[in-house]
Structures are given as structure tokens and as C-alpha cells.
Amino acid sequence: MGRAEREGWNTWENYLKAGVVEDSLLWADDALRVDNTLGRIKETIGMSWPIDAAVAYTLANHGPDGRLKWSDFVNQNTRIASVMMTGKVGYSLQTNPTLESCGHDEVDCALFTLKMPMLTTQNEMSIEMITWHTHKPITKWSGWVNMPTSLQQLCEIRVPTDVIDDVSMDVVTSTLSTKEYLPVMKYISEYLKCDKFKVRGNSLCDSYTSSAFTQRSGYKGICGYDKLHTSYGACPHHNDVAIYDWFMIRKSSLSANEGFNTAWRRGKGTVVHSGWNRDQWYVRHDLGRVVLFNTVKRSLAQVITDEEVIKHVRDSLQRMRNWGKVGRNLVNKVGIGKNAEHTWSDWEWLSEIKHMVLTTSSRNRHENDTACSTCYTNDVVDSESKNICRCGDGWVYTKYGQKKSHGHEIANFEWRPISKLSMYALTTQGGAIRHALPYRFMDKKEAARARSAIPLIMSRLDNVSCFNRVWDLSTGSEVLHKENSDIGLSIIEVPVEIKMSFDKEPEALPNAKEMVRMIWFGIPREREDALELCKGKPKENAAHNWNSGGQMTDVKTMSLINSADNVLNVQGVNE
Numbered sequence: 001m002g003r004a005e006r007e008g009w010n011t012w013e014n015y016l017k018a019g020v021v022e023d024s025l026l027w028a029d030d031a032l033r034v035d036n037t038l039g040r041i042k043e044t045i046g047m048s049w050p051i052d053a054a055v056a057y058t059l060a061n062h063g064p065d066g067r068l069k070w071s072d073f074v075n076q077n078t079r080i081a082s083v084m085m086t087g088k089v090g091y092s093l094q095t096n097p098t099l100e101s102c103g104h105d106e107v108d109c110a111l112f113t114l115k116m117p118m119l120t121t122q123n124e125m126s127i128e129m130i131t132w133h134t135h136k137p138i139t140k141w142s143g144w145v146n147m148p149t150s151l152q153q154l155c156e157i158r159v160p161t162d163v164i165d166d167v168s169m170d171v172v173t174s175t176l177s178t179k180e181y182l183p184v185m186k187y188i189s190e191y192l193k194c195d196k197f198k199v200r201g202n203s204l205c206d207s208y209t210s211s212a213f214t215q216r217s218g219y220k221g222i223c224g225y226d227k228l229h230t231s232y233g234a235c236p237h238h239n240d241v242a243i244y245d246w247f248m249i250r251k252s253s254l255s256a257n258e259g260f261n262t263a264w265r266r267g268k269g270t271v272v273h274s275g276w277n278r279d280q281w282y283v284r285h286d287l288g289r290v291v292l293f294n295t296v297k298r299s300l301a302q303v304i305t306d307e308e309v310i311k312h313v314r315d316s317l318q319r320m321r322n323w324g325k326v327g328r329n330l331v332n333k334v335g336i337g338k339n340a341e342h343t344w345s346d347w348e349w350l351s352e353i354k355h356m357v358l359t360t361s362s363r364n365r366h367e368n369d370t371a372c373s374t375c376y377t378n379d380v381v382d383s384e385s386k387n388i389c390r391c392g393d394g395w396v397y398t399k400y401g402q403k404k405s406h407g408h409e410i411a412n413f414e415w416r417p418i419s420k421l422s423m424y425a426l427t428t429q430g431g432a433i434r435h436a437l438p439y440r441f442m443d444k445k446e447a448a449r450a451r452s453a454i455p456l457i458m459s460r461l462d463n464v465s466c467f468n469r470v471w472d473l474s475t476g477s478e479v480l481h482k483e484n485s486d487i488g489l490s491i492i493e494v495p496v497e498i499k500m501s502f503d504k505e506p507e508a509l510p511n512a513k514e515m516v517r518m519i520w521f522g523i524p525r526e527r528e529d530a531l532e533l534c535k536g537k538p539k540e541n542a543a544h545n546w547n548s549g550g551q552m553t554d555v556k557t558m559s560l561i562n563s564a565d566n567v568l569n570v571q572g573v574n575e
Contacts, residue, residue, distance in 0.1 A: 027063030039406030090263025090280030104224025
């Protein structure tokens with residue numbers, strides 16, 4: 001169960017905007033360790049108060065060997081966070097106060113625009129009358145183009161926002177009956193060739209709408225920046241140039257000395273729903289009251305005392321240690337009081353990163369690089385003069401167990417044979433279960449020779465009979481050997497698996513095919529040398545029981561005996 005969200009919590013990304021945390025580290029400069037350190041810290045912290053993010057970043061910034069006392073936490077990050085802990089800095093959507101307004105026609109009003117006039121016919125009396133379109137403005141009317149500018153201006157009425165509540169739509173519509181609007185009505189009447197207007201009560205209207213005007217609230221006027229101006233579209237008054245960022249809101253736009261409002265509070269009763277902190281000021285404020293935090297944070301951070309910062313740090317460290325009650329003990333502590341040393345608890349992953357760096361930097365190897373001693377001796381190179389294996393009996397640098405870790409791929413590497421490696425065996429034919437003879441052959445020809453030799457050997461023994469008996473009358477004996485005779489044995493391929501660790505140098509070692517010979521067919525000294533080069537135990541197919549479905553099994557141990565002394569010794573297999 002996760003923690004309930006509280007007022008003032010926010011994300012690591014947003015704290016990065018404020019300078020509470022940073023995207024670099026003192027103890028590491030390579031992207032792999034930096035991204036993984038910050039990424040893991042960010043995931044662990046999650047939503048938090050500013051000081052929690054600053055304290056976590058400070059611990060991460062000093063690396064796995066960092067041992068920090070309270071005073072060691074006092075820095076620019078924790079100072080900025082301490083300012084934010086007052087609750088007077090909130091993340092919100094506000095108009096960008098750093099932009100310069102055009103200074104032209106800056107109003108805040110409701111705009112009433114005359115609708116498009118049109119002719120209608122009363123069915124009862126077939127009388128044509130002028131009425132107003134249900135929603136199209138007069139600017140869409142064909143007569144608008146040639147309407148004098150002075151009359152066009154009268155088609156829009158501005159009502160200040162502070163008095164709009166006292167002005168009804170009927171009041172606005174009634175202005176069309178005044179002497180001032182007589183030229184507009186005359187122009188419309190002459191253009192449509194009709195002198196009758198439909199009215200409802202005292203208002204010029206149609207049967208569908210209550211007025212001849214459309215209303216637009218929050219009208220800001222016409223911007224003075226034309227399309228050629230560098231600030232076109234970025235006037236804070238006329239354009240919606242609001243941004244999500246950290247803001248402070250003055251209590252009054254008239255004076256900068258009246259202080260700032262409070263966006264959020266801590267303490268009892270401040271648990272909020274998920275998403276509450278996405279807009280901590282929750283409403284758009286007047287531009288004159290909005291202060292971008294980044295423009296004042298450094299001066300405010302210098303004013304706050306070390307004692308105040310340490311107080312916030314101590315509270316944060318205690319919270320992080322208490323998080324361990326739900327499986328998140330974020331900070332380790334040794335000692336008590338101001339001399340206690342604190343460390344970030346989760347650095348186990350770093351060993352995996354170090355191993356990855358080691359494997360990828362080994363002799364500057366890259367995935368799918370090939371190498372073998374034979375081709376290296378013969379100076380076989382690619383188009384970039386890099387040594388490679390072309391014979392196919394060597395090794396390929398292979399990636400395995402890869403995963404993504406905070407934008408970086410973490411992977412392991414090892415040397416594997418370029419080509420498929422196999423031995424051969426003789427196995428019984430037919431039936432649900434096939435059994436192999438306890439012999440292995442380097443190639444298929446040797447296996448075939450062995451199968452052909454078995455009937456020949458049988459023919460030289462006494463008291464031997466075949467299942468399918470054939471008697472030669474000329475010799476007076478049973479035929480035990482015939483060319484191409486079926487003796488119930490098949491030649492099967494026995495796959496082999498061997499590999500070497502990433503740090504081996506195949507250019508100075510036996511190639512993969514030679515390793516197979518040394519392990520399965522070599523003398524004890526050769527076998528021992530080859531096994532020492534292998535990563536893990538070599539494997540072969542479980543050919544002794546072919547019904548196993550091709551399961552791979554570890555290579556068997558080799559027994560060493562001295563028949564003269566009747567002494568048994570056992571050679572290990574990479575134990």
C-alpha cells in the first residue's frame with residue numbers, strides 16, 4: 001500500500017526545474033552511473049516534499065562512500081528546498097511574468113458582437129422581416145465587406161468585466177434601437193431591401209434566440225504585435241502564454257511589500273487526492289501578482305539561516321528512516337546527534353553497473369566481434385584492419401541477459417562458438433526410447449566406420465548368430481557380415497555447448513572446435529587445460545537416453561586409473 005499524497009508533494013522532474021535537485025553528480029561523470037543513480041533515487045523517492053528530494057539528491061551526490069552529518073547537508077539545493085517548505089512556492093499553470101506586454105489595447109471585458117442579419121418570412125402573413133442568425137457573427141455576412149469602418153466598429157460592444165454582472169443581454173440588444181445605431185440598422189435595411197425588423201418586446205430579435213448579439217467573456221483587446229514582430233504571439237496580456245512552473249503569488253498587485261500567499265500547508269488534515277499537486281495555486285492569478293520563483297530563488301535562499309535548513313534536513317532524514325516501516329528504509333544512520341553519519345541505503349545495484357562497464361571495455365570488444373588464434377596468426381582482418389575470424393571455427397563475442405536500466409542497456413558478454421559444435425554417436429533404432437552406445441566420435445565418418453566394423457568383428461567370433469539369419473551353403477556357415485547391412489544402429493549428432501568468459505583472449509587460445517577435441521578426446525592434460533578456459537561446465541546432449549528430447553547435460557568426469565597398481569583417481573570438471 002502506497003503513501004497517501006499530501007499537500008506540497010511534487011515530482012523529481014518538477015524539482016529539477018526549481019533547482020532542488022540537479023542532473024549531475026560529484027562522484028561520477030559518466031552517463032551510465034549518473035543516469036542510474038539519479039533514476040533509482042527518483043524512483044525510490046517518488047512524490048515527496050521539496051526538502052526530501054534535496055536531501056536524497058545530496059546523499060546521491062556524494063556517492064556510495066558518502067558519510068554526511070547534519071551540517072554537510074547545508075547547500076544550495078537544501079536552501080532552495082527550505083524556502084519552498086514555507087508553502088509559499090507552488091507548482092502551477094500561470095501566465096509567464098517574464099514576457100513583455102505590447103502595451104496596446106489592454107482591456108479585460110466582455111465582447112458582444114452583432115449576429116449576421118438575414119431575411120425570414122412569416123408564414124401567416126407572408127411578410128418578409130429582418131432577423132438574426134442563431135450563431136454566426138455579422139463578420140460572416142456578405143454585406144460586411146463594404147460596410148463602412150465606422151459602422152463595423154459599432155457592431156462590437158465592450159462591457160468592462162467589473163460591471164458585466166449588472167448588464168443583461170436584453171439591455172445590450174436594446175442599444176440597436178438607439179439613435180447611435182440608426183446608421184447600422186439603415187445600412188442593413190438598405191442592403192437586404194427590407195425595412196421591417198422582427199422584435200420581441202422592446203428588443204430586436206428572432207424567434208430562436210433572445211438577442212441579436214453573441215457574448216464572449218474575458219476579451220483582452222487587440223494585440224499591438226504584428227506578425228513581423230519578434231514577440232508576435234507572446235504578449236502576456238493578449239495571448240495565452242501560460243506555463244507550468246514554480247510561482248509565488250503576491251497578496252496584492254499594488255505593492256510588493258505585502259507578502260505572498262500560501263499555496264499549501266503541512267500537518268493534520270493535509271492529505272489530498274492524487275493530482276491535487278499538479279496545480280498547487282489551482283487558479284490563474286493576475287499578471288501583476290505572479291512572480292516566477294526562478295527569478296528570486298537565489299536571493300531568498302541566501303536569507304534563510306543554516307539552523308532553519310538543518311531543522312528541515314533532520315525532519316526529512318527521520319521521515320526517510322521511518323519509510324522503512326513499509327519496506328523503504330532509505331537512509332542508514334551511524335551515531336547520534338549532530339555527529340551522526342548518514343548514507344543512502346541502496347547501492348547494491350552499483351556492482352552490476354561496474355561489471356557491465358568492465359565487460360564492455362574489455363580490449364574494446366563489441367557485440368558480434370569474432371576471433372580465433374588461427375585467423376589471428378594468418379593476419380586475417382576486415383575492411384577496417386580489425387582482426388576477425390573467417391574460418392568459422394573460432395569465437396563470437398555474444399551479449400546475453402540484457403535489460404534496460406534508466407535509458408542504458410545493461411548486458412553481460414561471453415565468448416561462444418561461431419559455428420554449431422557437435423560430436424557423433426551410435427544409437428539403437430526404433431521404439432519409444434533409443435539408447436546410445438557409450439562412445440563418441442569427432443566426425444560422422446568415424447562413427448560410420450565404427451558401425452561398419454561391428455559386423456566384421458562379430459564374424460570372427462564363435463557362437464554368434466544374427467536375428468535375421470542367413471546361411472551360406474558354399475561355406476557351411478552363417479553370414480554375419482554383409483556390405484550395407486542394417487545392424488539396428490543409427491548415427492546421431494550430439495550437440496555440444498562450450499563458452500568462455502568475456503575477459504579471455506581467443507587470439508592466443510585454442511579455437512572452439514579444438515576445445516571440443518581437447519575436452520572429449522584429448523589426453524588428461526589437454527582436457528584439464530581446456531576445462532580451465534571454459535566458463536562453467538561444458539555440456540553435451542543427453543544421447544544416452546534420446547527420449548529425453550535433446551536435453552543438455554554437463555560433461556562427465558574423467559576417471560584416471562593405473563591398471564598396474566589398481567589405483568583409481570578422478571579428474572574434476574571445473575569444480
